[in-house]
Structure formats: structure tokens, C-alpha cells
Amino acid sequence: MNNFFCLFLITTKTxxxxxxxxxxxxxxxxxxxxALDCLMAEFNQESNKFLRQNWIIGGRIPEEYQxxxxxxxxxxxxxxxxxxxxIKVNF
Known part of the structure; x- marks a missing residue:
């Protein structure tokens, strides 16, 4: 695998x-x-705290889910x- 392709994959994921x-x-x-409730249901996760801290803030979202x-x-x-x-229209 050439360096450009590796860099492209890393850049795309980031x-x-x-x-x-x-x-x-x-x-x-x-x-x-x-959003957190949807992610918990869609990907069979137990905790929205885990999703927020590890996936969203930590950036460790499994590539197949992104x-x-x-x-x-x-x-x-x-x-x-x-x-x-x-709301604006009805106000």
C-alpha cells in the first residue's frame, strides 16, 4: 500500500x-x-454516556458505523x- 493511499484513508476517517x-x-x-437514544438502539449499546465519551468526544467510532x-x-x-x-411561524 503506498503512502498516499494510507494518508487518504486516515484523512477520510478523520x-x-x-x-x-x-x-x-x-x-x-x-x-x-x-441522537444518543437512536445510536443506543441502532448499535445495541447499553450506555449513552459511553457513546458520548468514547464515540463522539473520543472519536473512537467503529468505521463500519460512521x-x-x-x-x-x-x-x-x-x-x-x-x-x-x-415555532417561529406559529409565534
């Missing part, structure tokens, strides 16, 4: 984790809890934006 962290930081408290997590977070952020816009 970028995906950074994107996940960025999306998580843009969530409000309610959406963050929904794409699915991005998809889940995108949908939750879309729902959050919809809820906020609905």
Missing part, C-alpha cells in the same frame, strides 16, 4: 469523525438526547430545523 462531532455540536439538548451515524445525525438535524422554523 474527516468523517470531525463531521459527526460538528453535527453533534449543532444539536440542541433535546436532539442530542434523541456512515450510518452521519445519516442519522443529518435526519435529526433536519427535524430540529423544521421544529425551530415551525
Amino acid at each position: 474527516t468523517m469523525i470531525e463531521n459527526i462531532r460538528s453535527m453533534f455540536s449543532k444539536m440542541n439538548d433535546k436532539t442530542r438526547q434523541e 456512515e450510518k451515524i452521519v445519516h442519522i445525525f443529518q435526519n435529526l438535524l433536519r427535524t430540529q430545523i423544521y421544529r425551530v422554523n415551525e
